[in-house]
């Protein structure tokens with residue numbers, strides 16, 4: 001599908017206007033982040049047609065279909081979209097299958113039966129179809145809500161913090177389901193989140209809003225590479241670099257995989273689900289990267305990479321320094337103590353060795 005064009009000027013109150021003019025990719029996951037009150041939900045609601053918008057100033061097209069243009073507004077119920085909220089909001093009086101059938105019935109061209117079956121498998125809900133909703137865990141309910149949103153065969157899926165009401169233990173499980181789902185889906189997903197874990201594992205594209213306007217936008221790996229303080233923009237969690245590459249080989253003897261990112265090779269714990277040639281996305285947390293001035297060949301750390309310091313962020317009221325390195329075309333963030341930074345006299349421009357513990361990077 002071709003791109004999503006959004007152009008809106010939407011005053012909500014005396015001191016808040018959603019003012020967005022951007023193009024998002026027509027496939028993959030676009031994460032939308034930003035502080036509370038920055039306009040993320042309002043943007044999704046605008047796309048869904050739930051915000052009264054003056055047609056003169058606003059335009060919206062999804063692929064080759066115009067949903068809003070000069071003088072014309074497509075009614076919300078005619079927009080082919082799925083919407084998933086923080087709470088699953090399923091109908092208690094219907095079974096799992098009854099809820100999903102409800103989603104299908106609301107569409108003139110619902111998912112074909114065999115595609116629906118595949119969706120059940122991807123979300124791991126085949127065995128739940130006859131269950132009453134009250135007998136589902138929070139994570140299961142959310143997977144059913146996603147199936148219901150997709151059963152009508154939408155052109156776009158809107159998700160508003162879908163993991164925020166799920167307990168921590170179940171979040172990891174649901175994240176894995178979402179990874180599989182997004183590999184399988186061929187429609188674009190707009191995914192509102194505050195979580196670095198969700199951005200780094202799920203997002204292909206990242207849009208950051210501040211007070212109603214877009215302040216960063218682009219491929220998620222590139223935007224994160226530039227954000228030295230993601231928390232200050234409302235993205236909570238450890239500073240993380242995303243690298244995109246592929247699996248080169250498996251080393252059965254040591255249960256390791258060798259992966260390639262441009263000119264860089266890394267050793268990882270064996271990625272059993274991936275074959276040589278398969279693409280791979282790696283989230284490397286800055287706290288898992290250490291630095292030394294020389295290559296320490298006696299170190300137990302297998303991944304030792306030479307690079308140059310590009311940025312060094314530290315403040316006297318924090319024990320850590322965040323250091324941006326350039327390694328053969330890749331940006332890598334490292335977090336070390338300010339004391340170590342002082343003792344090694346680290347400065348922008350210096351050549352250093354970055355060490356990444358293989359066991360800390362899970363594909």
Ligand SMILES: Nc1ncnc2c1ncn2[C@@H]1O[C@H](COP(=O)(O)OP(=O)(O)OP(=O)(O)O)[C@@H](O)[C@H]1O
Pocket residue numbers: 012013016034035036037038039040041042043
């Ligand atoms: N019904 C409303 N009427 C007027 N202003 C509103 C209304 N709902 C939200 N707002 C205001 O619009 C702005 C954007 O709100 P929105 O809910 O889109 O932010 P958000 O980024 O999704 O926040 P959060 O992360 O807390 O969900 C805020 O200033 C909010 O106070």
